Amino acid sequence: MGSIGFTFFSPKLYKKPMITGTTMTATTSATTKSNMGFKTLMESFSVDIHKAEGRPLNVPLLAPFTIATSRIDKVENVAIRVELSNGCCGWGESPVLPFVTAEDQEMVLVKSGEVCEVLKKCGGMSLGDVLRHVGQLLPGHGLASVRAGIEMAVIDAVATSIGTPLWRFFGGVSNTITTDITIPIVSPAEASKLASKYYKEGFKTLKLKVGKDLNADIEVLQAIRAAHPHCLFILDANEGYTSSEAIQVLDKLHEMQVTPILFEQPVHRDDWEGLGHVTRVAKTKYGVSVAADESCRSLADVREIAKRQLADVVNIKLAKVGVLGALEIIDFAKASGLDLMIGGMVETRLAMGFSGHLAAGIGGFKFIDLDTPLLLAEDPVFGGYEVSGPTYKFTNARGHGGFLHWDHIA
Structure with a gap:
């Protein structure tokens, strides 16, 4: 039997696959259409x-x-x-x-x-x-x-x-996601050029890296707004501002009649009071959500964020907490009323594809930030998800669907 596609084996009847040549076969007395679920497989599948x-x-x-x-x-x-x-x-x-x-x-x-x-x-x-x-x-x-x-x-x-496919493995809610794309800290001219490029490619949400120089950040925002007037903004300070500086940025944007859809990690990771202050002002005065990224490095952090209402959104990154840690945080965040964002470090389509499969399969992610493969000069991954501008489509290929030519990277 080749790829099983959407058919899942009952965990009670499943036996270890056997390989004959290059084709996987599986012995079972019956099949079922029910999703085995990742949690069930955790205890039923022998590795x-x-x-x-x-x-x-x-x-x-x-x-x-x-x-x-x-x-x-x-x-x-x-x-x-x-x-x-x-x-x-x-x-x-x-x-x-x-x-x-x-x-x-x-x-x-x-x-x-x-x-x-x-x-x-x-x-x-x-x-x-x-x-x-x-x-x-x-x-x-x-x-x-x-x-x-x-x-x-x-x-x-x-x-x-x-x-x-992994998106089915994690729940099968969807097989597509739509990502934002990041403009790093650059000059206003370069930011304008990138914004025009991304507008033509169909990106509606731009994530702007800020936090190094407040005045320069405002100039870049103005340049991007002129080049892509209808884009949605995510600001990501990567811990770069004080709480007062973060609020100044929101004030300036308000004067420009710009309201970001998200303000990510405005202050230092350990500045819990500052994070909570920015969150309260951003929400009540401007209707802007604040995300914890660097401040969200464990389930314990997320519990504290929820308990003290320090942020509206938590950014899940597998590189910060691992896959099992991410699943625990996702469950807790959903139960606590926190919105979910999925992001990554600077990764190829291997890690970004896995994160995308997970987000699509589980569902419920309000913000998707899985764009870094688009910023690479080369793509070392063969197969995997299909890319159309900001949209990633996950196929019915088994697992991740992508691979490397292993001997070429030795």
């Missing part, structure tokens, strides 16, 4: 990892990517490949972004290599046990990027094994 490895994933950018706290000139991430004993492979990506992720590329390669060696010796374990074991080996925020890459690869391999 036996045959091969696991991380390699450098270096990709040039179209232009330097500058935010309030850092600048990068190329992507230096780590790709993870996991192969199960049934022959099915999965792919993941651990992003490395200076001043945001705690790890550099060398550290990610070392840590991922150590965990991959452990997983190859574990024998058959349930998917849940494998992922929990990864969490024990790579605990906390400091190793979240490594953990995320390995979790992605293992989950992708399992989805491939049962013959279903």
Whole structure:
């Protein structure tokens, strides 16, 4: 049997797939149309990892990517490949972004290599046990990027094994998303040029990096507004403002008759009082929502944000909390009335594709910020989702649907 598509096996009847040649077959006494669900598969699917490895994933950018706290000139991430004993492979990506992720590329390669060696010796374990074991080996925020890459690869391999795309694996709410696109910190002239380009490509929401120079930020906003007069704005300060500066920006925008749809991380990650103050003023005076990004690095952070009403939105990034951590935060945020945003670091279509599948499958994300593959000078990923301007469409290919030519990145 080839790809299972939309048909899911009952977990009670499911047996491990068998590989004959290059075609996956699965033995079962009956099938059902019901969605097995990720949580059910966590305990019902046996994972036996045959091969696991991380390699450098270096990709040039179209232009330097500058935010309030850092600048990068190329992507230096780590790709993870996991192969199960049934022959099915999965792919993941651990992003490395200076001043945001705690790890550099060398550290990610070392840590991922150590965990991959452990997983190859574990024998058959349930998917849940494998992922929990990864969490024990790579605990906390400091190793979240490594953990995320390995979790992605293992989950992708399992989805491939049962013959279903990841967006179905995570719930099947939708198979498309529409992303914003980011304008980094640049001159007003360059910002105007980019805004015109993105207008022609169909992007309706522009995410503008701010926070380095308040007056320069206002000039850039004016230039973008002239070039793309009907665009929606997201402002992302990446911790760059004080609370008073953040409110000044909103005042200036109000004078320009511009109301952003979101103000992301206006103050330092540890300035909880400042974050709450900006959120209250932005909401009551201007009707603008505020998102916590760098301040949202764990479920404990999200609990505090909800309890003290410090933000309206939490930005979920797999590189900050891992896949399992993200799922916990999503459940809690929905129950607490917080709006959801999904974003990423500077990643290729491996990590962005996984995040997109997750957001589309689960549904309920108010803001989608998965644009960085569009900012790369090369695309190392073969297959995967289809891109049409700001719209990503996820196919019925098994798992992630994308892959790397592994030997070319050795």
